[in-house]
Amino acid sequence: MPITQTREIAAAGRLENVRYAIRDLACVADEVIRQGHQVLPLNVGDPLNFDFQTPPHIIEAAYKAMRDGKNGYAPSPGVPEALEAIRSEAARKRITSVHDVFVTAGVSETVDLCISALVNPGEDILTPKPDYPLYSAVLCKLGIALNAYDLAENDGWQPELADIARKLTPHTRGIVLINPNNPTGSLCSRQMLEQIAELARRHNLVVFSDEIYDKLILEENTPHIAFAAVAPDVPCITFGGMSKNYLVPGWRIGWGIASGDAVAIKPYVEGIHRLLRARLCANHPEQYAIKPALEGPQDHLIEVRRKLRSRRDLTQKWCESTPRMSCVAPRGAFYAFPRIDIPESDEVFVKELIRQKHVMVVHGSGFGQKPGTQHFRIVFLPDEGTLTKAYAGIAEFIRERYESS
Numbered sequence: 001m002p003i004t005q006t007r008e009i010a011a012a013g014r015l016e017n018v019r020y021a022i023r024d025l026a027c028v029a030d031e032v033i034r035q036g037h038q039v040l041p042l043n044v045g046d047p048l049n050f051d052f053q054t055p056p057h058i059i060e061a062a063y064k065a066m067r068d069g070k071n072g073y074a075p076s077p078g079v080p081e082a083l084e085a086i087r088s089e090a091a092r093k094r095i096t097s098v099h100d101v102f103v104t105a106g107v108s109e110t111v112d113l114c115i116s117a118l119v120n121p122g123e124d125i126l127t128p129k130p131d132y133p134l135y136s137a138v139l140c141k142l143g144i145a146l147n148a149y150d151l152a153e154n155d156g157w158q159p160e161l162a163d164i165a166r167k168l169t170p171h172t173r174g175i176v177l178i179n180p181n182n183p184t185g186s187l188c189s190r191q192m193l194e195q196i197a198e199l200a201r202r203h204n205l206v207v208f209s210d211e212i213y214d215k216l217i218l219e220e221n222t223p224h225i226a227f228a229a230v231a232p233d234v235p236c237i238t239f240g241g242m243s244k245n246y247l248v249p250g251w252r253i254g255w256g257i258a259s260g261d262a263v264a265i266k267p268y269v270e271g272i273h274r275l276l277r278a279r280l281c282a283n284h285p286e287q288y289a290i291k292p293a294l295e296g297p298q299d300h301l302i303e304v305r306r307k308l309r310s311r312r313d314l315t316q317k318w319c320e321s322t323p324r325m326s327c328v329a330p331r332g333a334f335y336a337f338p339r340i341d342i343p344e345s346d347e348v349f350v351k352e353l354i355r356q357k358h359v360m361v362v363h364g365s366g367f368g369q370k371p372g373t374q375h376f377r378i379v380f381l382p383d384e385g386t387l388t389k390a391y392a393g394i395a396e397f398i399r400e401r402y403e404s405s
C-alpha cells in the first residue's frame with residue numbers, strides 16, 4: 001500500500017478562461033437525449049452531419065495515396081504537390097506577394113502555430129468580438145491577455161475601426177480578421193480591408209486573415225476579396241482549408257499562405273517553420289487530395305451554395321417575423337447570429353431551449369458580444385424541414401417564456 005495518498009492534479013491556471021461554448025452545451029443535450037428525446041442540432045458547423053457529401057474524387061485521391069504507401073511522415077511544411085496547388089490557389093485569390101505556404105492539421109493548427117510563433121509574454125493580438133472561440137483559447141493557452149475589438153452589428157458586423165484604434169497598444173503584434181465571418185456570416189468590404197491594411201502598416205502588425213469559408217459566398221455576383229490581394233505589402237497569413245469548402249472536416253487539412261514584404265516577414269516565417277518541424281507533419285495521405293480538390297471539378301460548390309442560400313433565406317425570413325428577434329442577413333458561410341431582446345442571459349435562454357424544445361443553438365456570450373446585448377448562433381446547415389421544425393420550437397419557446405402574462 002502506498003503511504004501517501006495521490007492528491008488532485010490541478011490543470012494549468014492559464015486554462016481558467018478557455019471556453020468552447022459550442023461543445024460545452026453537449027452536457028445539457030446529453031441530459032435531454034438520456035430522457036429519450038431527439039435534439040435538433042443547429043449548433044455544430046459540420047456539413048457532413050446533414051445532406052452534404054464529400055466529392056468522390058477527393059476521397060479517391062486520399063485512398064489512392066494510402067494504397068500507394070504515403071503513410072509515413074510527410075515533409076514538415078507539406079508534400080510538394082500540395083504546396084504547389086496552394087500557391088496556385090493563392091494566385092487565383094489574386095495574392096501576388098506570396099512568400100511561403102505550409103500545410104497543417106486543419107486551420108485550427110494554423111491558428112495555433114501562427115499565433116504561437118508571433119507573440120511574446122506581455123504582447124497582444126487584436127481578435128474580433130464576437131469571434132470564433134479557438135482564437136481566445138489559443139491566446140489563453142499562451143498566457144496572453146485578450147484584446148478584443150468590436151464588430152459593429154449596426155454596420156453589417158463590419159470591424160469597428162474606432163474600437164480597433166482604441167484597443168491598439170504599443171505591444172500589439174497582429175490582428176485577426178475572419179472573412180466570411182463565424183459567427184455572424186458577414187463579409188468584409190474592400191474599403192474595410194483597405195482601412196485595416198493602412199492600420200497594419202502604421203503599427204507594423206501581422207494580419208491573420210481567416211478565409212476558411214471563402215468559397216461559400218451566398219450573395220450573387222459578389223466575389224470574395226482576400227485581404228492579402230488588397231494589401232500585397234502587409235505581412236499577412238491567409239488561413240484556408242478543406243474542412244468547409246471541400247466537405248472533409250474530419251480529415252484535418254488546412255494551410256497558411258504567408259505574404260507581404262519579403263524582408264519584413266522572413267524572420268517570422270522562419271519561426272513558424274521551427275514549430276512546423278517540431279510537430280513533425282500534417283496528416284500525410286490526405287494532403288494528396290489538396291490538388292484534386294483545388295484544381296478538379298468544383299460542381300459540388302454550386303449545389304452547396306444553392307442549398308445554403310435557400311436555408312439562409314428561410315432563416316432570415318423567420319428571424320424578421322419573430323417577436324424579440326432581429327438579424328443582420330448572413331452573406332457567407334452557414335451561420336446566422338440573431339439578436340434577442342430578453343430579460344435574462346442568452347446562456348439561460350439556450351440551455352432552457354434545449355431542455356424544453358430540444359433545439360440546440362449556441363449562446364452569443366460564448367463568442368463574446370457587446371455588454372448588454374444578447375444573441376445566439378444558428379447553424380443553418382440542416383434541410384428546410386428540420387429548420388422549419390426547429391424555428392417553430394424556438395418561436396413557441398419565446399412566446400411561452402416571455403410573451404405570456
Ligand SMILES: Cc1ncc(COP(=O)(O)O)c(C=O)c1O
Pocket residue numbers: 045105106107108109132178181182210212241242243249252253254
Ligand atoms: C472561422 C473558423 N476558423 C477555423 C476553423 C477551424 O477549421 P478546421 O476544421 O480547418 O480546423 C473553423 C471551424 O469551424 C472556423 O469556423
